Amino acid sequence: MADPLSTDLHVPTITPIPLTESTSTPASSATVLHPRTLPAVDPDDPAFxxxxxRAQKRLLRERRYLETKLERRRxxxxxxxxxxxxxxELVERGLAAPQPKKRKVEQEPTGLRVVIDCSFNELMTQKEINSxxxxxxxxxxxxxxxxxxTRDLVISSHGGRIKQRFDTQHQxxxxWTGVTWDPRPYEEAFSTExxxxxxxxxxxxxxxLDESKVYVIGGIVDKNRHKRICYDKAIKQGIxxxxxxIGDYIKMASRKILTVNHGTSDLCxxxxxxxxxxxxxWQRAFLEVIPQRKFKENQGHGRKRRNGKGDKSGEGDGGDGESDDDEQGDEEEDEEGDEEGDEEGDEEGDEGGGEGGGEKKGEEDEENEENEKNEDKNGEKDEKDKKGKDG
Structure with a gap:
């Protein structure tokens, strides 16, 4: 009987791999910054x-976003x-169905004139200006x-931070066609009557709607902090x-306050x-535009607050403001509107030789900025924890 220990086993030969210039690690390698790492604050810069x-980091992020804007766009x-x-290529090979062509909307302009009153710059935070x-x-x-x-959409009192926002982010x-950017207040551009x-x-x-009238919309996002500000301004000016x-056609779950475009804040x-x-x-217009969560019959069946409790701020007909869900939903709609408007503007610029548009800020950029903010918060928290342990 053969000894099992004497059986010849095939042992693979291991050839050592020589260290080349590409695989060796140099003694002094240059430090590569993380793409999200912010540069150091210049103490001589008066802006800081x-x-x-936190404000310094926010300013650094804004500067970096503007510096890399063209590169991201390309x-x-x-x-x-x-x-x-x-x-x-997939369509030519029969592996995908061709995309339907966009149907051009046949427009018949009306005589309606609408003014967005942007004279409330000083009453809004920067986040509300962006919204x-x-x-x-x-x-x-x-x-x-x-x-x-509309016959004309006028942005009156166009100046200050709202103008700066468009000059830097939406050049x-x-x-835009059909839009008038007027630095004058609306009472100087139109007669009071x-x-x-x-x-x-x-x-x-x-x-x-009377097409001989000019309808003014208050351009303010304040989450209902400033009560009756648009009404008091108009009464003071004799307008x-x-x-x-709205109340004649549908039942709202809270106050009948609507945003400039369609959501719900102290705007129209x-x-x-x-x-x-x-x-x-009117009824068809309301039902197509106003979000379903605003209707009274849907109260209590929508999303819950972040703390898990139900929404109680809009019960009854005399609610003083919006729920947390309303504010969160409106912010989501604003973000979607920003992307939608910018994408349409970009298409116009590509197809029509630069007509109309807005600078597109993609979802990836927003996600990166949000991640950067979270990283900053986590880093500050870690520093505090470390100091606490050392103490």
């Missing part, structure tokens, strides 16, 4: 004087071209997509005020005006 640590366009080429700019973008987008667009807005300020605090209700007849609704001019039917 008097700012806290990468996005290249990515879009690559996807179109791949889809075209206001996004709502204006959605108004432009909705007007271009409407079969019955192509200056080429033809102005009607739309506000939820007005006692008069509109039965129909007619009116509210849309541009999209509803467009829908009414299209259908000449």
């Amino acid at each position: 004087q008097g700012l806290g640590k 990468a996005e366009k290249e990515k879009a071209r690559r996807k179109k080429a791949e889809l075209r 206001m700019a996004q709502q204006i973008i959605r108004c432009y987008s909705a007007n271009r997509a409407s079969p019955r667009p 192509t807005a200056a080429r 033809e102005l009607v300020y739309l506000t939820a605090d007005a006692t008069e209700r509109l039965s129909e 007619l005020t009116a509210q849309l007849p 609704l541009f999209e509803i005006l467009l829908k009414y001019m299209e259908y000449r039917d």
